[in-house]
Amino acid sequence: MRRFENAVAIVTGGGMGLGEALCEELGRRGATVVVADIDGDAARQVAGRLTQAGRTAVAVMVDVADQTGVARLIEDTFAEYGHLDYMINNAGIAIGGDSRDLSVQQWRRVLDVDLLGVVHGTVRAYQLMTRQGHGHIVNISSLSGLVPQPGNAAYCASKHGIVGLSLSLRAEGADLGVKVSVACPGDMKTKIYDNMVVVNMPREQVAALSRRTHYLMPQMSARAAAAAILRGVERNRPLIVFPAVVQVIWHLYRRFPGMFYRINIHRMKLFRGLRPAEPEMQ
Numbered sequence: 001m002r003r004f005e006n007a008v009a010i011v012t013g014g015g016m017g018l019g020e021a022l023c024e025e026l027g028r029r030g031a032t033v034v035v036a037d038i039d040g041d042a043a044r045q046v047a048g049r050l051t052q053a054g055r056t057a058v059a060v061m062v063d064v065a066d067q068t069g070v071a072r073l074i075e076d077t078f079a080e081y082g083h084l085d086y087m088i089n090n091a092g093i094a095i096g097g098d099s100r101d102l103s104v105q106q107w108r109r110v111l112d113v114d115l116l117g118v119v120h121g122t123v124r125a126y127q128l129m130t131r132q133g134h135g136h137i138v139n140i141s142s143l144s145g146l147v148p149q150p151g152n153a154a155y156c157a158s159k160h161g162i163v164g165l166s167l168s169l170r171a172e173g174a175d176l177g178v179k180v181s182v183a184c185p186g187d188m189k190t191k192i193y194d195n196m197v198v199v200n201m202p203r204e205q206v207a208a209l210s211r212r213t214h215y216l217m218p219q220m221s222a223r224a225a226a227a228a229i230l231r232g233v234e235r236n237r238p239l240i241v242f243p244a245v246v247q248v249i250w251h252l253y254r255r256f257p258g259m260f261y262r263i264n265i266h267r268m269k270l271f272r273g274l275r276p277a278e279p280e281m282q
Helices: 018-027 040-052 067-083 104-132 153-176 205-215 222-234 243-257 257-272
Strands: 008-012 032-037 057-059 086-089 135-140 178-185 239-242
Touching: 008 018, 008 067, 008 104, 008 243, 018 040, 018 057, 018 086, 018 222, 040 057, 057 086, 067 104, 067 222, 086 104, 104 135, 104 153, 104 178, 135 153, 135 222, 135 257, 153 178, 178 222, 205 257, 222 239, 239 243, 243 257
Parallel strands: 008 032, 008 086, 032 057, 086 135, 135 178, 178 239
Antiparallel strands: none
C-alpha cells in the first residue's frame, strides 16, 4: 500500500473499464492520479468521484494516438508535481472481423491507438524517468499478446507488440532506475464488447460467440484485475499474467502450439458462419 502513497500516476484510458478501476485503486492507495482519456467527460467523472472521496485526482483529455498530446500530458504532469512515478498505458480499442474485410485505415486506427499509443506514452515517460532516476512504466497488453486470436488480428498484433516493447525496454531501463512491466489479463467484465467495432458481422452475435469459445475463461471484474496488476507492479514483475487460468492457457500454448492452431481454425470457422456469403464470381 505504501509504495503508491504520495506517488504521481498517469493512467491512459482512465475514464472507463480497467483504466477507471486502476485510477480508483491507485487513489485508494494514496497516489495522485491523472485520469487521461479521449472522452473528457468520462475522465472528469472519474476524477471528480475520486476527489469527492478525498483522493487527489485531475482529468486530462488526450488521444493517445496524438504523439504531441501525450508528450504534453507527461510534461505538464511533471511540471505540476515535480515527479512522475507511474505511467500506465492502458488505452485501447478493438476492430474485429475477418481480416480480408478490414480496411487499411481500420488497421491503422487500431495500431495507432493500441500500439503507437503505448509507444508514445512509454518513450516520453522513459526519457523523463531516466533523467529523474526512477519510475515505473506499466503497459497493458492481454492474453492476446501471448496467444494468437484470429478474428481480431489487428488488436492481437498490437498486444504482441506491447509485450515485445515492454520486455526489451525493461532490460534497457534496469541500470537507469526505470522499471517496466507488462500486464496480460484474461477476459474482464467491461464494456469492451459493447464498444468493439466488428466489420461485416453482427457485433452482438460475435461478442456472444467470442465469450462462449474463448478457452472457457471466466470473466473477472475490472476492480479485481486492477488489484492484480498493482500487486504485480509492487513486486516489479516483468510479465503480470492473470488470473491462474490465463497462466495455464499460456503454458499450454507454448507446450502444444499445434493444438491451439486447430482450436483457432475451428473458432474462425464459427465466426465465418456469421459473415455474409461471398457473391459468386462471374
